[in-house]
Amino acid sequence: MFETLKPQPADKILALMQMFREDPRDNKIDLGVGVYKNAEGLTPVMRAIKAAEHKLWEEQTSKSYVGLAGDPAYGDAMIKLILGDAVARDNIAAAATPGGTGAVRQAFEMIKMANPSAKVHVSDPTWPNHVSILQYVGIETVTYRYFDRETRGVNFDGMIEDLKLAAKGDVVLLHGCCHNPTGANLNETQWQDVIALMNERGLIPMIDIAYQGFGDGLEEDALGVRLVAAGCPEVLIAASCSKNFGIYRERTGLLMAVAQDKGLQVVNQGTLAFLNRQNYSFPPDHGARLVTMILNDDALRADWMAELEEVRLGMLGLRTDLANELQRLSGSDRFGFLAQHRGMFSLLGTSPELVEKMRLDNGIYMVSDSRMNIAGLNTATIPVLAKAIIDAGV
Known part of the structure; x- marks a missing residue:
């Protein structure tokens, strides 16, 4: 063999x-x-992570499995951090994943399951692993213009022109903030224009947000994601805690499926759990547990936010x-x-x-x-x- x-x-x-x-x-x-x-x-290692680990070491009584989608408290905390009040919680399905890469992979698997003929449109350039994983799972990839090599900013006119060619049901992969590899980002007006185009053409947004807090601030960096989640019928969001919590090796991510139709949440949640089961079964918990502790403890959260700033x-x-x-x-x-x-x-x-x-x-x-x-x-x-x-x- x-x-x-x-x-x-x-x-x-x-x-x-x-x-x-x-x-x-x-x-x-x-x-x-x-x-x-x-x-x-x-x-x-960030100060709040150290403190949370010490507290966890003293208090944790079991290393048994958590659920297929991870600890619901982790999903709740991360959804609040990323989406705020942009979407009602019961419109959102969420599952913990091994890092942001795991969330991206599971999102692509969900796309293929829901619409095998869908193409995924990615920015030119994008994080190379986006394209590599898409090719591996057998999803056709199309690039749209993004980076202007003269201004080193966003070629927004080219981006819009290219996305107008996308077919109904196709997926548009967007970077939530701090675009990798360019560092060039959409402004609020451009986000609104992209939302209008996707809704007009029946396109499904997928957002990869791996650097919240590294750009203009935690709230500011979430603006685009929140606008899309509130303004589009459906959206997939892949999030990573590697950078803003500094827990790269703990492999801590989250995949969200947001639907304005509340009736889809149960099926979406079951699908995310099913995909986890087929891939790695139960997701890792240590990093997710630390993130949950920090986001739900006023003192730890304040110290984390100060160090992140x-x-x-x-x-x-x-x-x-x-x-x-x-x-x-x-x-x-x-x-x-x-x-x-x-x-x-x-x-x-x-x-x-x-x-x-x-x-x-x-x-x-x-x-x-x-x-x-x-x-x-x-x-x-x-x-x-x-x-x-x-x-x-x-």
Whole structure:
């Protein structure tokens, strides 16, 4: 049997991480891996997570299974965090998943089960794993224009033109905030226009929200998701706690199926439980338990929000400092988009050849499409990166 297997293509980001580890240069800079790092290059455990873990260690009396959809209290807490009061709770089915990736995978499985002929329209570019999973589960993928390589902002006119070609029943995959990999996001007016178009053409929105709190704030980053959930008949929402709670390895995610028709909630909830059972049965609970404890405890929640705000403001500061240094070196404001982007990532919009040149000449490691992890910088490395960008002729 095994002799029929073929080598699979290496993951570009994992390969880049390996190259970085093997590079002997002391001044190398890792801007590739999609993980938050502080100024010391560490991914810390958040204070509230530490406190919740200590409390859980003292109080937890069993490690038995939770339900197929996870602890309902976790779903309730996350729905409140993401959707607020945009949709009544009894319109929403929810299931815990192994990370945001698990939520994305289960959403695609639900789409295929509900409408096998549906196409999924994804932004150009999008998180590469979106396309990889869609191809693996056998769903046809169509790209829509999104990133303007001249302005490094959203090509909204192109996006609308392309989505007008989507067929009724197709799914449109949107990033809730902090677009990965570009960092360029829709504004409120654009969200409203997208909602109107989807409703006009009978399209189903799916939102991947993995960075709530990393952009403009917890409430501000949820604006687009809430508008879509309140304004469309049906929506799928895949959420991740990896970044904003810093619990990457705990694999903590949630999939929501929102329907304005309350009568669909029971079937949707049963479908989510069924999909979990077919894939991994009971979802992991440790990370979800910590998130639930933090969101339902006033003191823990306040400390978490304060630390998350420190992280957000720190990344905004790095963006501004890098844009300012590039303006100083270049004598132009053509890199001002870096200060306007939000989240961990920005897309420089340059060629793979120049990305490779920066790696060879300066030890600058970023994904070949020129995606940079802003959180990989600090005050000492910003001037180094800025000079490398200018020297490479970006």
